[in-house]
Amino acid sequence: MNLNVRKAVEADYDTVARLLESASLPTLGVADHISNFLVVENSNGIVGAIGLEVYDDVGLLRSAVVDASMQNKGVGSLLYENLLRHAKTLGVRRLILLTNTAEKYFEKKGFRRIDQNSVTGPIRQSAEFSGACPSHAACMELILKEDE
Numbered sequence: 001m002n003l004n005v006r007k008a009v010e011a012d013y014d015t016v017a018r019l020l021e022s023a024s025l026p027t028l029g030v031a032d033h034i035s036n037f038l039v040v041e042n043s044n045g046i047v048g049a050i051g052l053e054v055y056d057d058v059g060l061l062r063s064a065v066v067d068a069s070m071q072n073k074g075v076g077s078l079l080y081e082n083l084l085r086h087a088k089t090l091g092v093r094r095l096i097l098l099t100n101t102a103e104k105y106f107e108k109k110g111f112r113r114i115d116q117n118s119v120t121g122p123i124r125q126s127a128e129f130s131g132a133c134p135s136h137a138a139c140m141e142l143i144l145k146e147d148e
């Protein structure tokens with residue numbers, strides 16, 4: 001499996017949106033944050049993506065998706081590890097995500113469930129918190145750097 005992870009560019013938007021739609025994940029807000037998305041490609045093109053929206057030192061992890069034919073081969077974890085590094089270079093101290101489908105997946109990555117209503121600040125303006133994700137979605141956090 002020859003995989004290359006790279007930062008997304010605007011021209012990747014349609015492909016990323018198609019992947020998200022085929023997994024029934026929201027595309028709202030993706031275009032605004034595409035420069036903080038990563039994509040993974042093989043010789044056939046893009047086979048997965050993961051997104052980050054940055055709100056001060058809080059990062060919203062979103063849009064983790066792998067083409068159905070490529071799932072459970074470590075592609076999602078490869079994307080996630082790269083995103084984690086990217087988030088740290090941007091000074092993100094706390095990652096938040098909302099999910100209906102992958103709570104257990106992110107639990108294994110160290111995220112813990114928190115009350116969605118306990119999340120405050122600019123991240124509340126994101127498309128996911130503004131309604132693209134249902135209010136019953138699981139909200140999870142991972143602390144990357146404790147407050148000093």
Ligand SMILES: CC(C)(COP(=O)(O)OP(=O)(O)OC[C@H]1O[C@@H](n2cnc3c(N)ncnc32)[C@H](O)[C@@H]1OP(=O)(O)O)[C@@H](O)C(=O)NCCC(=O)NCCS
Pocket residue numbers: 023025062063064065066067070071072073074075076077078098099100101102103104105
């Ligand atoms: C969630 C997703 C990105 C994971 O990527 P992946 O490449 O399939 O997963 P990996 O190969 O990195 O990891 C595989 C492991 O995760 C588990 N796993 C995969 N998807 C899972 C899910 N949705 N929930 C819980 N566990 C999951 C597998 O059972 C496997 O477990 P094991 O290592 O104990 O055998 C991918 O399955 C996907 O695109 N799912 C549909 C879209 C989605 O639900 N995205 C989450 C949005 S928040």
